[in-house]
Amino acid sequence: MKMISIITTVLMFGIFLASCSKEGAKLPPPYTGIMTEEMKIDRGKYIVGTAACDDCHTPKVMTPEGPKFDMSRRLSGHKSDLKMAPIADKSILKDYALTNSELTGWVGPWGTSFAANLTPAESGIANWEFDNFKRAIREGKFKGQENGRKLLPPMPWEVYRNLTDQDLECVFAFLKSLPPIENVVPAPIPPDAAPTSDLGVVE
DSSP: OHHHHHHHHHHHHHHHHHHHHHHOOOOOOOOOSOOOHHHHHHHHHHHHHHTTHHHHHSOEEEETTEEEEOGGGTTOOSOTTOOOOOOSOGGGGGTOOEEOTTSOEEEETTEEEEOOOOSSSTTTTTTOOHHHHHHHHHHOBGGGOTTOOBOOTTOOHHHHTTSOHHHHHHHHHHHHHSOOOOOOOOOOBOGGGOSOGGGTOOO
């Protein structure tokens, strides 16, 4: 009887291992309960902090260890008074993409693009509804407008579009909870004019 019990235990353990190897580790199901606003903001803060949003949308301060996020201006985008140096040989833009020292301004075959202000300021997302945010991420539309232009590189909306609606709601709730920082981000510069002194960049 004891031997039968041992054999049964071994067989059951083997079946368990076999099922694990076929299906892999099972992730917990998504949260399906009702989330409070505080829960949404906390979840959104976590997603933003791990999805590299600060890399482009938060200005930097230079330290002996290199650039650090300026959290006093978190997610306020490319600073309106930060100029981009001109490029003497624009032919290199056919093969390369360049960025400024704060990683908020980018130059490439598409022209010059600037990280948007994601704070709930008038110059940011104060007037956005969740549908605007969802369309911006799902369809890559500027300001989430139906007839808006496509978002420019390096914004990885084609990656972020895979987030669930619930996660997008959480990110939006977190962004709306930030202190509003007025900062008018420059408009993109077309590739045949990027960058030149008459478009607000450094001589």
